[in-house]
Amino acid sequence: MRLSIQKLSVLIISLFSFLVIFFYSPAFLPPSILPRQIFIILLPFLLLILFSLKIALFKKIEIFSVPLAFPLIVYSVANLISSLISPGKLDSLLTTATIFAFTLIYLLIPQIITTARTAKFTLFIISFLISISALAPLIPNKINFPGPLKYAFQSLFQNSAIAVNTTGSTFITSLVLLIMLPVVLGLLFSFFRKKSLLKIIPAVFLCVIFFGGAVVSLKTLNLKNLNNTEIPFIPNNQLGWVIALETIKNKPLFGIGQGNYTAAYTLYKPFVAQNVSYPTLSFTPNTTSSNEYFQLLTTIGVIGILSYIFFILSTLSALLRKLKKNGPLAIAATASFIIFIILQTLVPIHFILFFFIILLLGLLQSIINTGPSVIYEFSQTTEEDVFEIKSLPLILSLILTLVIVYPSYRILSADYFEKTAIEYAIKNDAQKALDFSQKAVNQNPYSDAYRIVSAQINFSAAQNLINTKGKDLSEAEKTQALEILKKSVDEGKMAVSLNPLKSKNIEILAAIYQSLINTAPNADQFALDSLNQAINVDPTNPKLRVDLGGIYFGKNEYATASSIFQSAIYLQSNYPNAYYNLGYVLLRLNQFDDGIKSLESALSLLPNPSQNRDALVTEIESLKSQIASLSASPAIKAPPAPKPTPIASPPSPTHE
Numbered sequence: 001m002r003l004s005i006q007k008l009s010v011l012i013i014s015l016f017s018f019l020v021i022f023f024y025s026p027a028f029l030p031p032s033i034l035p036r037q038i039f040i041i042l043l044p045f046l047l048l049i050l051f052s053l054k055i056a057l058f059k060k061i062e063i064f065s066v067p068l069a070f071p072l073i074v075y076s077v078a079n080l081i082s083s084l085i086s087p088g089k090l091d092s093l094l095t096t097a098t099i100f101a102f103t104l105i106y107l108l109i110p111q112i113i114t115t116a117r118t119a120k121f122t123l124f125i126i127s128f129l130i131s132i133s134a135l136a137p138l139i140p141n142k143i144n145f146p147g148p149l150k151y152a153f154q155s156l157f158q159n160s161a162i163a164v165n166t167t168g169s170t171f172i173t174s175l176v177l178l179i180m181l182p183v184v185l186g187l188l189f190s191f192f193r194k195k196s197l198l199k200i201i202p203a204v205f206l207c208v209i210f211f212g213g214a215v216v217s218l219k220t221l222n223l224k225n226l227n228n229t230e231i232p233f234i235p236n237n238q239l240g241w242v243i244a245l246e247t248i249k250n251k252p253l254f255g256i257g258q259g260n261y262t263a264a265y266t267l268y269k270p271f272v273a274q275n276v277s278y279p280t281l282s283f284t285p286n287t288t289s290s291n292e293y294f295q296l297l298t299t300i301g302v303i304g305i306l307s308y309i310f311f312i313l314s315t316l317s318a319l320l321r322k323l324k325k326n327g328p329l330a331i332a333a334t335a336s337f338i339i340f341i342i343l344q345t346l347v348p349i350h351f352i353l354f355f356f357i358i359l360l361l362g363l364l365q366s367i368i369n370t371g372p373s374v375i376y377e378f379s380q381t382t383e384e385d386v387f388e389i390k391s392l393p394l395i396l397s398l399i400l401t402l403v404i405v406y407p408s409y410r411i412l413s414a415d416y417f418e419k420t421a422i423e424y425a426i427k428n429d430a431q432k433a434l435d436f437s438q439k440a441v442n443q444n445p446y447s448d449a450y451r452i453v454s455a456q457i458n459f460s461a462a463q464n465l466i467n468t469k470g471k472d473l474s475e476a477e478k479t480q481a482l483e484i485l486k487k488s489v490d491e492g493k494m495a496v497s498l499n500p501l502k503s504k505n506i507e508i509l510a511a512i513y514q515s516l517i518n519t520a521p522n523a524d525q526f527a528l529d530s531l532n533q534a535i536n537v538d539p540t541n542p543k544l545r546v547d548l549g550g551i552y553f554g555k556n557e558y559a560t561a562s563s564i565f566q567s568a569i570y571l572q573s574n575y576p577n578a579y580y581n582l583g584y585v586l587l588r589l590n591q592f593d594d595g596i597k598s599l600e601s602a603l604s605l606l607p608n609p610s611q612n613r614d615a616l617v618t619e620i621e622s623l624k625s626q627i628a629s630l631s632a633s634p635a636i637k638a639p640p641a642p643k644p645t646p647i648a649s650p651p652s653p654t655h656e
Contacts, residue, residue, distance in 0.1 A: 009122075013113075017359065018133065021173065037351070038412055045404055052397040065110070068361060082300040082304055087257065091499075092258045110362060134173050172352055257299060260299060261288060289348055291344060418437065459512050492508060503544075528548070565578055602616065
């Protein structure tokens with residue numbers, strides 16, 4: 001029976017390992033991070049059930065050595081404190097729950113996998129499954145699934161050979177392969193050393209699949225292509241250090257909270273760091289720092305980074321003490337951990353890499369342990385006992401697992417409903433988009449991401465209704481449109497209240513107000529208030545100032561608008577939209593020469609060729625003609641009639 005429990009443990013650990021990394025592969029959609037986190041959070045509770053079942057069956061508790069338990073617990077507690085005081089608590093607490101899950105996984109693996117042979121077999125299976133997932137880019141464009149599987153899986157695969165996915169999934173998979181390389185080599189050495197056909201055949205198979213996956217990953221990454229979207233953008237170390245330093249000045253002990261790096265970026269990014277993305281001219285804040293240590297210093301502060309360094313030093317000390325005694329796999333695990341440490345100085349480490357390091361450390365401990373450190377056997381109970389104490393751990397584990405499963409189900413279902421809502425919004429099916437968006441909010445009302453998507457979908461639905469019906473809009477439809485618009489504003493306000501440091505939410509709310517300026521009372525003032533709030537949390541974003549200046553332009557307050565547009569240019573000297581808007585304001589102020597120069601500056605910054613550039617050339621020529629005609633006229637000069645500054649509308653629904 002002990003062997004059966006170990007086999008079940010191997011199956012569960014291997015399955016979850018595969019799902020965690022495969023759900024991040026280029027072929028799997030949607031790219032949300034939640035499913036992987038939920039799988040990781042659920043895994044330790046399943047292992048806890050197995051451990052409790054082992055106690056109930058064998059009527060004794062065996063505790064095996066786990067030397068890294070204390071450092072991991074200290075690191076987890078530091079993350080928890082940071083999360084409780086962070087602005088975006090939901091994202092932060094989910095990340096913290098994942099770190100607590102890592103700790104439990106490490107604690108439990110040596111308790112249920114108690115033989116070196118089973119631990120090595122588990123390492124072999126995990127390495128094999130990682131290699132299989134690395135081959136995901138080879139999945140063809142169209143797969144004909146039979147019968148009921150068609151609707152379950154057909155939509156998951158849509159990439160042709162060597163797929164590209166903007167989530168950077170192949171980049172992450174490649175790093176996992178790099179970390180696991182010493183372990184695979186250690187396994188191959190152990191298998192070939194046996195000189196047994198039963199060992200050599202799986203070793204050769206693993207070798208072919210692993211290195212085949214590595215080749216596919218490298219080909220997909222195409223490191224020579226600097227514009228490859230599979231390689232995520234990583235800011236330079238100077239920028240990462242500046243943001244970390246500014247964060248610890250304001251929140252020194254526990255940082256801004258896990259999962260809230262974007263808030264730190266928008267708050268503390270120096271204006272010299274360009275953040276404009278051509279040709280869309282969208283300003284997207286970075287979600288990661290330049291390396292893991294700066295990332296942790298920013299998100300969990302000095303206490304958090306010290307607790308993490310304590311974990312690293314404790315791990316290195318524990319591994320180095322076991323090198324000579326425990327053979328090639330101990331050496332391989334040490335090499336993998338050192339690679340992990342080095343990678344953290346180069347790039348921010350994704351939680352998937354930490355997950356596999358924890359599995360590796362737990363399984364290595366199973367290999368190292370020669371026997372339990374503590375054994376407690378239950379005394380014999382009589383038949384009259386109603387409740388046997390040996391069953392208590394199993395019952396508590398089942399209850400705790402159910403407690404975790406329910407919120408996990410709600411989080412995952414909310415994620416599904418939200419993405420379904422976005423799909424219907426793209427198809428212009430407003431009613432279904434509204435229905436699924438509301439379901440997402442109902443399932444997880446504490447997520448600002450679902451709230452802001454709901455705000456955008458409601459706004460789009462109302463606009464579509466008004467634009468479609470036009471003058472034929474009935475009173476009932478007018479009432480319906482107003483209710484939907486009110487819902488849009490309410491959801492936007494709720495998103496801002498849930499995460500007041502996420503500038504994108506505030507920007508979208510301001511855009512909704514801007515679009516209502518001509519239809520709703522005080523909308524211009526609400527838009528001004530929202531944009532000023534957004535500027536407070538994202539002070540170096542020039543787009544926010546262009547939007548703010550646009551409102552003052554619409555209010556005919558040209559001097560104020562001019563000053564704001566100039567500040568946008570100061571923040572981003574290559575932002576053509578700022579020059580364009582400034583040009584028209586200067587024309588309204590009768591500063592014709594400066595206005596034309598500003599428009600020409602905008603022209604010089606636009607891509608060539610482009611439709612916007614051609615249109616602006618025509619525009620400038622027309623304005624020059626108008627100015628020339630005014631100069632030739634004896635009448636009092638009057639500015640030409642420029643087109644008004646475009647008012648931003650809410651972007652299409654997206655889930656950041």
